[in-house]
Amino acid sequence: xxxxxxxxxxxxNPSEAAVRRLKKNPGSASxxxxxxxxxxxxxxxxxxxxxxxxxxxxxxxxxxxxxxLPLLTQLPPPPLVEGGGLGNAIIGTxxxxxxxxxxxxxxxxxxxxxxAEFSGDRPKIAxxxxxxxNVLSGVPSIIAGVFAYGLLVATGALGYSAIAGGMALxxxxxxxxxxxxxxxxxxxxxxxxxxxxxxxxxxHQTLLKIVLxxxxxxxxxxxxxxxxxxxxxxxxxIFTALNSSFWPRSLLEPIATLAVNVYNFALVPYAxxxxxxxxxxxxLVILVLATSVISRSVTRRRISEQQGG
Amino acid sequence: xxxPVPGSSPPQTVFQLERVSAYYxxxxxxxxxxxxxxxxxxxxxxxxxxxxxxxxxxxxxRLNDLTRSFRLEGRIRYYGQDLYASDIDPxxxxxxxxxVFQRPNPFxxxxxxxxxxxxxxxxxxxxxxxxxxxxxxxxxLWDEVKDRLQVSGLSLSGGQQQRxxxxxAIAVEPEVVLMDEPCAALDPISxxxxxxxxxxxxxxxxIIIVTHxxxxxxxxxxxxxxxxxxxxPGGEKxxxxxEYDATEVIFHRPKKTETQGYILGIR
Numbered sequence: 001x002x003x004x005x006x007x008x009x010x011x012x013n014p015s016e017a018a019v020r021r022l023k024k025n026p027g028s029a030s031x032x033x034x035x036x037x038x039x040x041x042x043x044x045x046x047x048x049x050x051x052x053x054x055x056x057x058x059x060x061x062x063x064x065x066x067x068x069l070p071l072l073t074q075l076p077p078p079p080l081v082e083g084g085g086l087g088n089a090i091i092g093t094x095x096x097x098x099x100x101x102x103x104x105x106x107x108x109x110x111x112x113x114x115x116a117e118f119s120g121d122r123p124k125i126a127x128x129x130x131x132x133x134n135v136l137s138g139v140p141s142i143i144a145g146v147f148a149y150g151l152l153v154a155t156g157a158l159g160y161s162a163i164a165g166g167m168a169l170x171x172x173x174x175x176x177x178x179x180x181x182x183x184x185x186x187x188x189x190x191x192x193x194x195x196x197x198x199x200x201x202x203x204h205q206t207l208l209k210i211v212l213x214x215x216x217x218x219x220x221x222x223x224x225x226x227x228x229x230x231x232x233x234x235x236x237x238i239f240t241a242l243n244s245s246f247w248p249r250s251l252l253e254p255i256a257t258l259a260v261n262v263y264n265f266a267l268v269p270y271a272x273x274x275x276x277x278x279x280x281x282x283x284l285v286i287l288v289l290a291t292s293v294i295s296r297s298v299t300r301r302r303i304s305e306q307q308g309g
Numbered sequence: 310x311x312x313p314v315p316g317s318s319p320p321q322t323v324f325q326l327e328r329v330s331a332y333y334x335x336x337x338x339x340x341x342x343x344x345x346x347x348x349x350x351x352x353x354x355x356x357x358x359x360x361x362x363x364x365x366x367x368x369x370x371r372l373n374d375l376t377r378s379f380r381l382e383g384r385i386r387y388y389g390q391d392l393y394a395s396d397i398d399p400x401x402x403x404x405x406x407x408x409v410f411q412r413p414n415p416f417x418x419x420x421x422x423x424x425x426x427x428x429x430x431x432x433x434x435x436x437x438x439x440x441x442x443x444x445x446x447x448x449x450l451w452d453e454v455k456d457r458l459q460v461s462g463l464s465l466s467g468g469q470q471q472r473x474x475x476x477x478a479i480a481v482e483p484e485v486v487l488m489d490e491p492c493a494a495l496d497p498i499s500x501x502x503x504x505x506x507x508x509x510x511x512x513x514x515x516i517i518i519v520t521h522x523x524x525x526x527x528x529x530x531x532x533x534x535x536x537x538x539x540x541x542p543g544g545e546k547x548x549x550x551x552e553y554d555a556t557e558v559i560f561h562r563p564k565k566t567e568t569q570g571y572i573l574g575i576r
Contacts, residue, residue, distance in 0.1 A: 015321060015348075015388035018405055018484055022390060024398040030432075031398075 056285065063282030066275045071283075076245060076261065079270050086280050088247050089256040092162070093287070095248060096241055096257055097231050099166025100173055105223055107170075108177030115178070116185035117207060130182070137175035144171040145236030153240060160254040165241025169233060173226035180222025184215035217299040224295045228288040234259040258284045321348040321388075323485060323515050324369060329383035330547070331364050333376065337547035338364045341383070344534060344553050348484075351507055351516040353530035353556065355523060356571070360536040361548030362519050366487050369517065370406035371399040404431060407478035408487040412494050413470035415462035415477070420445075420454050423462045423473055427481040440480060447513075448476035449506050468499025475506060479514065486510065488518040492525065504529050523572065526556065533559040535568045 025031055070085045077084030111129070119126035148168035152158040188211050196206035212219075242254035243264065258280045265277035324346040331339040339361030346352055354362040364373065371392065373379040385392045392402060415423050424441040433440065441458070445451040450472040454465070462473050471491060478486050488507075492500040507516055507529045520526050526533050534553040539545050552559060552568045563569045 019388045019390040022387070022392075022397050022401045022405065024396050024401075 059278065059282050059285055062278035063275075063280075066279035067282060071276075071279055075247065076256075076265075076276065077272060079268065079273065082272055084272070084276065086256075086258065086261055086276060086283065088244065089258045089261040089280060090283060092241070092244070092248055092255040093231060093258040093284070095162050095251070096165045096169060096237065096255065097227060099163060099251070100169035100230050101223070101227055103166060103170035104173035104177055104226065108174050108226075109181050109219065111174075112178045112181030112185060113207065113212075115182045117203075117211070133175045133178045136171070137179065140235075141172055141233050142235040144168050145239040147171060148236065149239040158252060160240065160242040162241055162248065162251040162253070162255040165237045165255065165257070168236035168240045169230040172233060172236065173230050176226040176229065177219075177222050180225070181215070181219045184218035184222070185211060187218070188214045217303055220295050220299050224292050227291055231288055231291075232259055232284060234263045238263075258287075322346065322386075323348045323388065325384075325386040325389070327384040327386070329365070329368065329381065329385060331361065331368060331373070332378075332380040332382075334378040339536075340545075340547035340549050342550045343383075344550060346515065346517065347532075348515055349511065350531040351511040351518060351529050353526035353533045354517065354519045354536060355521070355526050355533060356536035356548065356551075357538065357540075358521075359548065360538040362534075362536045363489050364548075365536075366408075366489055366517060366519050369485065369487055370403045370408055372403070372408065374399050404481055405483050406485045406487060407481065407483035408489070409471070409474050409478055409491045411490040413467055413474050415465070415470050415473050417461065417463055419459050420462050420465070420473060421458040423477050424480045427477060431481055433481075444476040444480035447479055447510070448472045449502065449509070450476055466499070468495050468502060471495060471499065471503060472506065475503070475510075479510065483514065485515045485517065488516065490519055490521060492520070492522065500525070523560075527560055530556045532556060535559060535563075535565075535571060537567055537571065 026035075070083060071087075072085060072090065073087050074083070074085035075088055076086060111133075115126050115129060119129075145168045148164050148171065152164040152167060153160055158164050192210055192214060193206055196210045197203075201209070237257050237260050241257055241260070243260050244254045244256045246256075248255045262277045262280040262284070265273040265280070268274070322345045326342050326344050326346075329339065329342045330337065342365065354366065356362050367373045368381060368385060369392075373381070381393060387402075387406075390397070416426060418426065421441055424444050425437050428437060428440055442451060442455075445454065450469060453469060454473075462470065465473060471494075475486070475491075492503050495503065504525060507518065510516060511529075511531075516529075518526075518529065532554065533556040535551045536548050537551050538548040552563060552565045554564075558564075559568060560572055563572060569575075
């Protein structure tokens, strides 16, 4: 197939033929295939990031003119009133996502620790839990909202509240965290567990000091993915956190969030509120980007510390 | 056709190194190595850990190209051709300069496919079965595996896996086979088999072997190169070549005190 293997002209000196075969041959089938496939892969990479760039650019274009101090410090205005901001929704989003993270991260990581480290004697249970987690990750977000609504709101246990909203988001975050942590723990080399065990570490010492730290970068990536997804969810919050035009005073009251505000304001015919919707979308995008950039730089520093760099 | 170079004597030079230095990022790994490796026979690289001998080994088949931060200064000539010239295809270099690694690393495929893979990649024509058999025979593995060519290469013992890897390397008919501590993960019996194999193979190929086992270097190598590195924290960085001579000279009449100290285990 490649021309390099066609018998080279016999020469007095076989090493000359060997050297000749070393030369690049841009016309050979394998070289052409290589170039073509590299081109195709590059093109696909560009196409894959094109939507991201388009969204960022458009949201920035539409939202930047309202990106000012009142946006961060003022309450949303009533219809037909100029000015105002989304200060309560920004705080609301941080609170609700914070509550969701606080619920989903410990549960998710501990569940994954069980699956990866302690389910050895009961492989069937582990398999079923993994399957159930995968199913949960495919459940539409609105169903998670209905679930939290049925459990906490409709029963009157909490009513529309930040906690109910956080719970709905936690259900959505859980499968991502369980799955990425489970995979991260399984990638920690077995040698490391044996090494810890052979200096007399108990299983929880091995886990806390050796295995989990080694898996932290991948676990954090999973958590950030889950947070980013939760921060942008709208449907589950409509049933649970509802909305509010005021500053949040209690976690047990309805609370404004960026996503729900963007949804509401995008549908009204008032120009000022539409601009606020764009600005809210821009803040949401910035929050999500900032979360991933910060967590990445933190994990990178951790990794270089671990490797003694 | 070109006339043969007048006065070129039979032991042809495969690799000619001219002031080779190797860097990983800003770190100097190997400095200013000049040496000539003749065609045929086995050359051993010995020296303490961190002296750059494995780095140098990976320069011969441009495997270091796969390490992003790697940089080479100086020149490595392969039959007179600059190996790092811009018109050289590293893929073709690795076809002519094969490699066997410290840990046996057979592909997770059948024994047959492990050998046939390289031949297929290079689009070899001809009888694949015959090629597989020849390679396995040369690697002294044929009799042990001829009845189970379709089982996974990973089902073999460590020593057999390493011979499978050697068979895989020679199946594409290279000029040179690089071996990076090929017996470090093997028991003495398997090690003995690999050493016998190296004796066989060095009749056909040029073998460059990195080893921490001095007896092994004495047993298999015709020539030995001793590398070292300044162990003091403030000392000069980067491994360097101390002495390169016939194995017999290095082990019995070394000219440098560093070599003598290493051979005798004196710090």
